[in-house]
Each structure stands twice: as C-alpha cells, then as structure tokens.
Amino acid sequence: MTDKVSETSQQFDYEKQKRKEEMKQQVITFALMIVFTLISFAMVLAELDRLFVIPVILVLAAIQVGFQLYYFMHMSHKGHELPALMFYGGVFAAFLTILALVVLVWW
Structure with a gap:
C-alpha cells in the first residue's frame, strides 16, 4: 500500500x-x-x-x-502530430499557390 x-x-x-x-x-x-x-x-x-x-x-x-x-x-505535445501535419501541409500548399501566382504575374 x-x-x-x-x-x-x-x-x-x-x-x-x-x-x-x-x-x-x-x-x-x-x-x-x-x-x-x-x-x-x-x-x-x-x-x-x-x-x-x-x-x-x-x-x-x-x-x-x-x-x-x-x-x-x-x-x-504528443498526440498533436496529425493536426500539426495538416496545418503544415496547408501552409505548404498556400506557399506553393502564392509562388505560382507570383510567377504567373511576373512572367
């Protein structure tokens, strides 16, 4: 005890x-x-x-x-890997979108 x-x-x-x-x-x-x-x-x-x-x-x-x-x-914290992955994936997709638009406008 x-x-x-x-x-x-x-x-x-x-x-x-x-x-x-x-x-x-x-x-x-x-x-x-x-x-x-x-x-x-x-x-x-x-x-x-x-x-x-x-x-x-x-x-x-x-x-x-x-x-x-x-x-x-x-x-x-542990257990927040999936939300973090989704968030960082969204940030990466937004970055690629902005980069593509900038290249299209300045090309």
Whole structure:
C-alpha cells in the first residue's frame, strides 16, 4: 500500500514540475512576443526605410506565429502530430499557390 501512495506522490510531483516548466516557457514566449511587437512599432515610429522595416516586421510576425503554434496551441505535445501535419501541409500548399501566382504575374 505504501508503494502505491509513494508512486502516486512521485507521479504528482513529476506532473507538477512538468506544468511549472511549461508555464515558465509560455511566460518567456509571451514576453518575447511583446518585445517583438514593441520593436515593430518602434521601427515604424522611427520612420526607418520601408525596404528595411517591412521584411523585418514580416520575419518578426512569422516568429510570433511559430511561438503561438508551438507554445500556446500546444503543437509540441504528443498526440498533436496529425493536426500539426495538416496545418503544415496547408501552409505548404498556400506557399506553393502564392509562388505560382507570383510567377504567373511576373512572367
């Protein structure tokens, strides 16, 4: 009986530590996304060259999308492989469609 209680206690401690680590990662990611947003606003307010600002903002936005999917939508957890595959397949199909349209317009 004592072994069962000890095992349950160890499992509880493990789950608690795991959730604590996940929450820490989410808070750090949230802070980074706020910093990226502030950097974007600062670049626009500083009236930097558009050829510099637009690509940087797009890269920061792409990083934020990755953070949102990986940390806040829990795509990194087990059991989310199929939704992740469907999502990334859709992104790839959208990329190919946009690439094809750009080539057709500029050809």
